[in-house]
Amino acid sequence: MPNTDPLLESLFETSLTLVAYMDTQFNLIRVNQKYAEADDRSPEFFVGKNHFDLCPNKENQEIFQKVAESGEPYLTSAKPFAYAHNPERELTHWDWSVLPVKNEQGKVKGLLLSLINVTERVQSSGRTMQEARNLSTVMEMANDGILINVDGRHIYTNQCFADMLGYETSEVLATGIHDLVHPDDLEKVLKRYRRCLAGEDEIDQYEVSFRKKDGSRLTVGVSTTLVKWDDKTATMITARDVAEQRRISRELQENKDRFDLAVQGSTAGIWDWDITRNEVFYSDRIMELLGYKHKDTRNSLGLFEEWLHPDDKSRVLAAIRNHLEKHEPYDIEHQLKNSEGEYHWFWARGQAIWNESDKPLRMVGSITDITDHKLSEEQVQKNETRIASIINVSRDGIISIDRSNKIILFNRGAEEIFGYQREEALGQSLALLLPDSEKGKHYSRIEAFQQSGDTARTMGERQTVQGRRKNGELFPMEAGISILELAGETIFTAVIRDMSAWIHAENELIEHREHLEKLVGQRTEALAAANKELEAFSYSVSHDLRAPLRSIDGFSQVLLEDYVDRLDESGQ
Structure with missing residues (x-):
């Protein structure tokens, strides 16, 4: 490297990262061995060639130009890169920085590019x-x-x-x-x-x-x-x-x-957008997640757009529009900038309210910070252990099948429900657990579920179906189902509950109610008969007493008229 200082020379000799030095027109002056090996070339190949002739990218070229003009360094993380001259190579991701190299007068004379391949970290x-x-x-x-x-x-x-x-x-x-x-x-x-x-x-x-x-x-x-x-x-x-x-x-x-x-409503940070007034309420939790204070922010959608990562902005705003205009679900992941200028990943969901004319009035949603969920390969193993523990102790049956309906997971709950041991069930067709009358229906349900676009259906959304135990006994069951694409394979998982006890209890309740209704009917008939007998008795008594009373009343009137002057006050 002609006319370079010892510090740069030492950097090229000892750096474990990919390093390239270029002039302010982006013509490469020198690259280290690791830089050349990453492109399957020798270091001499790059000398004199323009960086953006080899790696055309308008956005990056504008970044390099800004560094050359302003003298301010630029750093980025996990940025994707595709090899234009070798499209068969897979997409890679890089942490990289562009540092200005200045002369004694402080003028930028060159740019130092440093790169670290983080593809494995991103994939993990x-x-x-x-x-x-x-x-x-x-x-x-x-x-x-x-x-x-x-x-x-x-x-x-x-x-x-x-x-x-x-x-x-x-x-x-x-x-x-x-x-x-x-x-x-x-x-x-x-x-x-x-x-x-x-x-x-x-x-x-x-x-x-x-x-x-x-x-x-x-x-x-x-x-x-x-x-x-x-x-x-x-x-x-x-x-x-x-x-x-x-x-x-x-x-x-x-x-x-x-x-x-x-x-x-169970996510961490809540926002509430009054669309008619274009005012947005951001909860304290959102402010905490991003490190802002309410007094330093404004309640508008524009603030949210400023927080969005440039790579995510058009995609997120389009998802909001599609939700408001087409009622498509708003369920998306994106990055937001915190008060320190760092971007964190969030999972966002939202639901709008429309008036009778289908005009959106309000949209409420939540965000959850998922940055910490970008775990390492070690964490993947821990998660697998957790899932296995939970599945194994569940009292409900949990069964997974592949696209060919072969059983690939059969937990302890399924053993208790169906009577088969795990080793007996694995590798068998799911038809093993179904009566003949349900087999054809099962395949139709699976096909319809795939075509629906749903990823999960919980218990209560489907009718009760019949299962078959190892001893041939048929029993009613409910099942929640989910579909998962994992490592290029389609996996269906069902959570099954034996409904025998529930249905038995419900039938007993119905029989008891019918018995009570019968008793009430019998007692009602007896009461009606007693009322009729009482009415007949009352009529008879009234008829028998009416004539004597009339005679007594007549004699009393005659006595009063004929002997009134002989009767004292007490006799009258």
Whole structure:
């Protein structure tokens, strides 16, 4: 490198990153060996060539030009790059910086480009994000309440558990076991908890009285087991409202509606856009997530647009327009800039309200910071362990099949429901668990579900179907289903509940009601007969007494008229 200072020379000799030095017209003067190897060329190939002739990119060229003119460095993270001269190579991602090199007078004489390949990190983050979503889906699809405790502290609860006791999930996490369990049952729960920590299997369900937020008492069926959570031993409590088994379909639908509302409002930061006045309310939590203060911001959609990452702005605004104009769901991931100028990833959802003329009036939504969910490969393994633990202890059957209807997952709950061991079921067709009358319907339902575009359908959305146990017994069941594309494969997962006990209880209730109605009818007929007899008796008495009374009245009148002067005041 002619006329370069020793610092630059040392950088080219010792740097472990990709380094290139160019003039202010972007003509390459020198590249190090790692830079050349990344493009499968020798360092001499690049000397004298223009950087943007080799890697044309208008946006990057404007950035380089700005650095050359302003003398201010530029840094970016995880930016995608495709090899134009070698399209067969996969897309890569890079952290890179452009630093101005100045002469003694402070004038920029060249640019120093430094790059680090972070493709593996980005791909790992994508896989981790999917695993995190899978974990969240399994947790929230569970029909039982789930509470996980580490070292006496609640670290996770699903929405079902919070709804069961009338709390928000954040309120549950702020409580202790002494706050949730009724005093009458506290010693029993603590005893079970200690036995569980000692390694004794406590999956069998027992009844416990919890204390709801409003102070009322709720009896639930509880089981406890040990699971792994972030390399720590955790106690997972699974709770089911035993009274729910006696409720009819109307109550089940009401519970589903409440669950849906709770899920829609359970995210971290809330915003409320008054479209008619173009005013936006940003909650304190949003301000906290981004590091801003209300006094330093304004309540407008323009502020949100300023926060958006340039790469996301057009996509996000288009999603908002499509929601308002076409009623398409607003469910999207994007980046927002915080008060320090850093971009964080957020998961955003929203729902608008329209008037009778289909004009949008208001849109309310939420954002959740998912930056920390960009986990490492190690975190992927932890998530897999968590999912396996939860699936294995669920009392509902959880079954996954591939596109050819072969069973690839069969949990302990499914073993108890169908009577097959896991080893017997894996690799078999799902038809093994269905009566002949249901097999054709099953394939039609799977095809319709795929074509619907839905990713999940919970219990209550589908009619009760029949299953077949290993001993040939047929039984009614309900199933929630989800579809997942994982590593290029389509996987269907069903959460199955045996409805035999529910239907038996409901039939008993119907028979009891019919018996009561019959008794009431019999007593009504007897009462009507008694009333008729009483009416006949009253008529007879009235008729028999009427003639004597009339005679007495007549004689009294004659006596009064003829002997009035002989009768004293008392006789009259």
